[in-house]
Amino acid sequence: MAPKTIIEDNIDILVAGAGLGGTGAAFEARYWGQDKKIVIAEKANIDRSGAVAQGLYAINCYMGTRFGENNPEDHVRYARIDLMGMVREDLLFDMARHVDSTVHNFEKWGLPIMRDEDSGTYLREGRWQIMIHGESYKPIVAEAAKKSADKVFNRVCITHLLMDEAKDNRIAGAVGFNVRTGNFHVFKSKTVVCGAGGASNIFKPRSTGEGAGRVWYAPWSSGSAYALMINAGAKMTQMENRIVLARFKDGFGPVGAYFLHLKTYTQNGVGEEYESKWFPELTEMVGKEYLDTEASHLTHRPIPTCLRNHALINEVNAGRGPIHMVTMHSFQDPHLEEIGWHNFLGMTVSQAVLWAATDIDPKNENPELTTSEPYVMGSHATGCGAWCSGPEDVSPPEYQWGYNRMMTIEGLFGAGDAVGGTPHAFSSGSFTEGRLAAKAACKYIDDGKGENIKVTSATLEKLKKEIFKPMEHYKLYRNEIVAGSVNPHYHNPRQFLDRLQKLMDEYCAGLTVNYMTNEKLLNIGLKKLAIMEEDLEKIAAEDLHELLRAWEVKHRHRTSECVMQHTLFRKETRWPGYYYRGDVMKLDDENWHVLTVSRRDPETGQYTMEKAPLYHLEDVKVESVGEDEPVETVAAE
């Protein structure tokens, strides 16, 4: 049966992917655009889609200005330190100054936030994290989005963004297919908020076989946000800045609450503290500006996440593994023990299953920690994503060319993992970014910027053919073989995924090579990715489920290519513990205190790389010189 074409026309705001960022956008758009047409297209079901599908036990980004706890600039400085300087401080400040209102709204909607009984403040896990009973976090925010949206298309996988054919470099909507019906869906829209999330499973995972789905970031995080934007020709930033997580072994259970709230700590296989002994060598690599253990000790300045990974990786390589999380002390307190279990059940059920299966009672035994394979996402301790315009009252000229959170394509906005340079946004910050993007998108429409978009039927026909080609290809060649999955004319999506993961692992600093790469390896990797792209024309899908997997692996492939290009471009080792450029093992501020920005030309497939200046938030010191002539000088921190 030929796929039906279903056209949804005259949309004002299309939300492509409704996780935390997308639901925030759909919700807020209704306020600024009460008469506007708001539509959500989501590949799963928004009640349980995205990285928060199974819930969260903490909101990791909350200032608490209301309780006199932090100001937005404090959070910006923290993110800056953690990311070795490489952040978009305008966007971060903007997110941080609004994030509390998001959290206060969540509380009104019924999200159970724990309180400190004595002080009446929210119960803190750490300086930025508050504790919640968040099993239903996603359905609660989805409910808000559903109330605001005109229509929600669940199970529609977006494959391409649509570009306007009337005006250059302007968005016109998106296309995709319904994973259940096999219909071809066209969304013609004046603006698009891309919220399709980050990427797991592009590097070979630690888990194997049946357990391959046990990745830290959700296995359905297909890098679609990145691929959609890159393919449309949007500029990307910091795509080399992948993240490696130190987590409980095999289950990838969270450690934040364990470290911060339960006061557990790590030690090596022989029971010693091991981190500090790696710090002198690290200070040599990255400079005293980025790792000054004395200053850290005195001022409680945090040690960057990547550098702590570095210590763990090297300690294990030195033969003193495994690294243990010392839980035996804390867990003697029944209250803390209960929190420890809730923490897993609320956000990583598998860790509880694993301890039950292996009889690990953290009261009597210290569980193992290990580092994960790398992930490409932009809202945790990493800042991959699109190069976006910032708010007019904060951003310097290089960071501001239009509407807040608008990319380098007119009318295309983003939120959450999609937005580059904004680490440590987490769930609440991603939702907040969606709200900011939605307000800006409404303004764009009200200013008449989205009028008369044009998409020709020839374009749509071409895309439709491309989308369903994997199924056609399968039909064409399936019967040339008796049975099974080995066919000289095609690979199936799983086979391509394995190929991509192996390639990224070996050439782009994955886990089996101890996160190491160099210029030579990266160039070979790029060649192999190019050949893989040719082969991806011959991907075969047996059914609609496989068609979904086919588009996911295509999106992962494009994301990977961009990561490889960026890793090649930045000739330094900025984040030891995330990855190493073996040919340049030092951090180099003289040449690389910049943000990396790329653009892939959609016509030629060629990448252009550039360096963008880095701005930092500084305190303004007002010194009075003359009678009434205050002069602004910038104080050192």
Next chain:
Amino acid sequence: MPTFVYMTRCNGCGNCVDICPSDIMHIDKTYRRAYNIEPSMCWECCACVKACPKNAIDVRGYADFAPLGHSVRVDRDEEKGVIAWRVKFRNGKKDVSLMAPITTVPWGSGQPELRDVPAPTQDQRDSQHLWSEPEMIRMDDGDVHTLKSNGLKMKLGVSY
């Protein structure tokens, strides 16, 4: 623990198919009951388990690292607003029961209809405010933070 479905409990209602974020709970054509078609893409998020009206779905730890003989069961109730867990160890020595709230208001009643609230004024449109701001930021009269209000500026170059 990828999921599996007990043959005698499943009635083929399709709730799990509707909710699985990974699109891997499908209805078997012969038995007209659900099963996990791609365990290696299961995150064990338990969305399907929580959505099953027949308690027909269970989880069995991933074969590549989880020994047999454990159990984690869950019961989520929107009306009562609670979720209950039971974790049983392989060696039978530990059996943990836990309960947590999932909402503090009647399910689905807290979220506003922004279509019906007073429309934003032009001033609000031109300001940095989002919906419910500035009140909802600090819960007092204070306004949204700006560079000026916080005594900040953006400076090019290194931060040290």
